[in-house]
Amino acid sequence: MHALTEGLEDYLEAILVCESEHRFVRTKHIAEKMNVSSPSAHAAVKELAKMGLVEHESYGYIELTSEGRNQAEKVYSKHKVLFRFFRDFLGLPDDTSEANACGIEHHFDDLTTKRFRRVFEFLLSKIAEDKDFEEELKKALKND
Amino acid sequence: MHALTEGLEDYLEAILVCESEHRFVRTKHIAEKMNVSSPSAHAAVKELAKMGLVEHESYGYIELTSEGRNQAEKVYSKHKVLFRFFRDFLGLPDDTSEANACGIEHHFDDLTTKRFRRVFEFLLSKIAEDKDFEEELKKALKND
DNA sequence: ACCTATAATTAGTGAAGGCTAACTTTATTA
């Protein structure tokens, strides 16, 4: 059985996000989201369909299977926690945080993600409840 | 001029590490380190040579140029801080930490790296000087 | 109903980066 490549994982995630933005997902939306041509998006969808992760009637809408949705949500949840880490904790701009999360999400296995999430949440609660901690952290991030 | 791809960045880094392990770097060492065939390693070295990042006499040794060494060290320093974060802070096994660092290092730009490094160092010092903090952190990481 | 614009698809191409098999060079050792 073919494994999901990093690229196809990105497409799967894009489809999930498109769903929430358009209700009906089409080749065009995916191409826009991924910044690729429509033939490239089309080929990716075809590949995902072959793996049973999406359904795609010719010239019609694209839908995630439940299997595909599971995988997409798994990737996307990594994306979100990483994005928040870069933006809220390292104080990076939105676009940088987005790019970082996008590049990195594929490299976090389950254990790494679980640990990372816990540490991140711990640190956020620490910031919320301990003003000194927050101050020290801010100081550490000064002087770019 | 061609930019350094993610793959070539890996090779460059591997050459730097091989240097410290073998004194004389050969195609074979790189192939072993990268887990690729020797023709693949050879092709990568050839490409790096074309970019002026290594020197390679046929059937001889492989050496980094000063330009190549700069770039390799830049990547490797990201690798090291990431590795330590995963191992010492998230408590992940060495091989997982290594794999994570390897996959992620390419996606950290200068600002991200600087911020990340500072936060990591701040947290380490926090652990060192504040036993309560260390305990709470450990607790947060329990129950895999 | 038909014409046109938009979208989707197919066909064909190229770069990156991997592989094996075959061949050449260098090194070792009998």
Added chain:
DNA sequence: TAATAAAGTTAGCCTTCACTAATTATAGGT
């Protein structure tokens, strides 16, 4: 020193994933 082993290299092929150009299908307006 000649034979063989080991390493390096070359040639040729495959996959992934992008692209453009050309074709086909659908949908809207008249």
